[in-house]
Amino acid sequence: QVQLVESGGGLVQPGDSFSINCEASGNIYSINHMGWFRRAPGNDREFVASIDWTGSGTVYANSVKDRFTIYRSKNTVYLQMNSLKPEDTARYYCAADVHQAGFDTWGQGTQVTVSS
Numbered sequence: 001q002v003q004l005v006e007s008g009g010g011l012v013q014p015g016d017s018f019s020i021n022c023e024a025s026g027n028i029y030s031i032n033h034m035g036w037f038r039r040a041p042g043n044d045r046e047f048v049a050s051i052d053w054t055g056s057g058t059v060y061a062n063s064v065k066d067r068f069t070i071y072r073s074k075n076t077v078y079l080q081m082n083s084l085k086p087e088d089t090a091r092y093y094c095a096a097d098v099h100q101a102g103f104d105t106w107g108q109g110t111q112v113t114v115s116s
Contacts, residue, residue: 003025006093006109008020010111014115018081023076038092038093051071
C-alpha cells in the first residue's frame with residue numbers, strides 16, 4: 001500500500017514562483033507514475049502533470065506547459081510552478097499509479113491561492 005502526503009500550499013501573488021511537494025511512503029516500489037491534479041471551486045478535477053517513477057518521462061497539461069515543472073527526488077515528487085496566474089488557484093492533489101490501471105492512490109490535497 002502507498003500513502004501520499006502533500007505539503008507546501010499557500011497564498012502567492014500573480015507572477016510569483018512556488019513549489020509544492022508530495023511524499024510517498026509505504027510500498028513505493030509498486031509506483032509506476034506520479035501525477036498532480038487540481039480542482040478549482042465549481043470545476044471538475046483536472047490533470048496538471050505526471051512523471052514516471054524512473055523520472056524519464058513527463059507529461060503536462062497545455063495550460064501549465066512551459067510554466068510548471070514536475071520532478072522526483074527519492075520518494076518525493078515536486079511541482080515547481082512559475083509565472084503563477086489567478087486561474088492556477090485550486091486545491092492540488094498528488095496521485096500515484098500503483099496498479100498500472102491509472103491513478104488509483106490519492107493524497108488529501110494542498111491549497112494554492114494566487115491573488116494580489
